[in-house]
Amino acid sequence: MECRAVVVFLDKRGRQKRKLSSTKQALLDFGMDEAKIPSIIIRYEHMEQVLTMQGHVSLFGPEISAGKATISLKEQGVHVNISKADPTQLRLRLTALMKQLRTSVDRRKLNQDEEQPTSLRLDPRIRRPLGAIQLNQLEPSSPPRKSCKVQSQAGGNLKRPSRALRAVAEGGVVGNPAIDASLTPEQKDVLMAVLSGRNVFFTGSAGTGKSYLIGKIIEALPKATTVVTASTGVAACAIGGTTLHAFAGVQAGSSRLPVNTSAWTTAKVLLIDEVSMIDAPYFDQLEQTARRVRRCNKPFGGLQLVLVGDFLQLPPVTKRGEETQFCFQAKSWDACVHECFHLSQVHRQRDRTFVDILHRCRLGQCTPSDITYIQRSATHRLDSSHIRATRLCTHVKEAKQINEQQLSKLSGSSKLFTRSDASPDVSRSSLASRVEKVLELKVGAQVMLSANVNVSAGLANGSRGVVVKFDAVGWPVVEFANGREETVRMHTWRIRTAAGRVMECKQVPLRLAWAVSIHKSQGMTLDALEVDLSRVFEWGQAYVALSRARTYEGLCVKRFSAKSIRAHPRVLAFYRSKFNLC
Known part of the structure; x- marks a missing residue:
């Protein structure tokens, strides 16, 4: 976190002994040494100062909304005055720090015979930033007692902790996503x-x-x-x-x-x-x-x-x-x-064998057995009684042509659904490429959801089905692959522009799904897909197509060969240097 950090060292009488500061912004971070002792790391332009936080630690933030706070290390006789920090980042960092301090105190209470002596030192063992701590695994503890006033370097008194920091001390910011249990x-x-x-x-x-x-x-x-x-x-x-x-x-x-x-x-x-x-x-x-x-x-x-x-x-x-x-x-x-x-x-996938094969395809390292395994999928019969597998195409034009041809083959009249734009600018925004301006549907049309409608019921972006009828109002009724029948009504899409303005439009969240291009399938998960990989022309294109499948049983690959799988050598070298991927 960039900020202005002034470190004040006090003598035994509480008077300023020396001060460490810089005219330029410093980089402040919190970390732990190998003994799991929380520490403050301050990186100035030409030096680094590390302060271990043992004993009594007080946080003061009367002006946290202005990016200011003070950390007082009583036993060491040190005040760290923080200013010119981003208020949101400062609050979140102090939230994490307080939780770590509470955990550290609880640990020392359980292991008093192993408590380390208080010290102030440059510690080369500091390796892990506090940002990497898994907050949901921190041990619960009772809130610390309210801190007393601490004498400042000028001889006056600092104000009591702000409401924001008192909330931190009592358990953190409500709704802090850093402790979201759904994250790995x-x-x-x-x-x-x-x-x-x-x-x-x-x-x-x-x-x-x-x-x-x-x-x-x-x-x-x-x-x-x-x-x-x-x-x-x-x-x-x-x-x-x-x-x-x-x-x-x-x-x-x-x-x-x-x-x-x-x-x-x-x-x-x-x-x-x-x-x-x-x-x-x-x-x-x-x-x-x-x-x-x-x-x-x-x-x-x-x-x-x-x-x-x-x-x-x-x-x-x-x-x-x-x-x-x-x-x-x-x-x-x-x-x-x-x-x-x-x-x-x-x-996305649960089958370990399929996951491992996809991993090797991503790296362009398919083995002969992998190739045989994928080629065997050509025998899979994916079409149910009336819901056909979605065909992935290497070219956008081909996918559009297939959808138009299949729709024209259906008997009965069409129903048109026109996008409702809240402002004329929608047609020039990213919404225009995601949401159909005019959607044409018939009974029997193969469709997929283009937005999450009811995730708990299995109706998410990419869920496939077939239009079985239109209700009395005219909304399409879709029978999805999971057997659920749902009336699909208008959905609202919202985006935030770079200027901060919210744009929105409304449309029935469906698209024709006899075919879709590989490029537009990025981010999708399909329960049944068919793909011909003989015409792939881009690096990684075959991997993108294969990895859309939720299961191996829901995949049908035609005309597949080892030449279809390609990973760019420069990307492999970059990933090898950063992540040690082979």
Whole structure:
């Protein structure tokens, strides 16, 4: 967390002995040594100071909303005065710190004979930031007693702890997403790194919960200063954001600054989903634009970055004959990204054999037995009595043509459902690529949900079914693959633009599902899919198609060969260096 940190050392009489500060912003973090003793780590421009927190520790935050707080270490005779910090990050960090201090006290009560002596030292063993602590595993304890007033360096008295910090001491901020029990330990590590102010890139194979974690991160960050974007319109709409190009306001290769710079200057956090589809030159261009518009020479103009995507899936779109330049090859990448995380726990598929084969396909390392296993899926019969498997196509045009042909073959009249836009700008937003302007349906049409309708009942984005009738009002009644019959009515989509304005539109959350392109299937989970991989043309395209299947039994692959599986060697080298993936 960036802030101004002044460390005041007191003598035995409480008078100032020396002071440590810097005219520039410092990087403050909380950590634990190998003895699990909480510590404060302060990194100045030319040095680092580590203070262990043993004995009586008091937190004071009368102006926490202004980014100010004081940590008092009574036994050491040290005050750490914090100012110019982001208020939200400061509150969340102090919440985590108080929980860790309470746990540390409880542990020492149980092991008093092993209690370590109080000390103040530079400790090279500090390795793990507090942001990586699994907060849901902390032991419960009774709230600490209210702290008494502590003498300040000027000889006066500090004010009583603020209501916000008293709430922290009594159990933390209500609804703090950092303790969400639904997150896995590796997801919590990412979330806490983000909340600590670090620039992070996190990746993972298909189905590891990247989109779910994005939602939790968005919930945790302040809406007014967080810009949520994605490289494609479909991905942007799925997370309630805008496209990166719409936020940036600059075209690739252009040297012009954006006309409207307010979004750039007010933002503190920029989240980019599907960053793997952004090429290196455009990333560098955005980095330079951020410096110029924000008038700050720090990497990316001082913006905190949260980058998400899997470089082993679909690559950036390039012109014919051009070499692919991945985002991590950008000149500014290393300066902009502090930490990289790889999510490994797969939630989409449960069959361990299938998961392992998909993992090897992702890395382009299919064995002969893997190839035989996938080829054997061509014999699977996926069509039920009236719900057919969705066909994944390598090209968008092919998928659209199949859907139109199949719809025209159905007898009976069509019903048209027109999107209702709250404002004219919707047609130029990411909603336009996600939500059909005009949806044409007939009885017998194969459809899938384009939004979560009733997740507990198994009706989520990607759930497939068939229109069996229209009710008295005219809404489509769909029988889904799980046997449930549901009347599907208007759904409201909302996104937040880079300027902070909320856009919304309404439409029946269905799309024709005889076929869908592999590119548009990213993020989907399908219970029955058929794919012909003889025409794949992109790195990672075959892996994206295969990993959409929830189960091996729900997959039918035609004309599959080892040549279909390709992983880019530069991506493999990058992942090997960061995550030791073989």
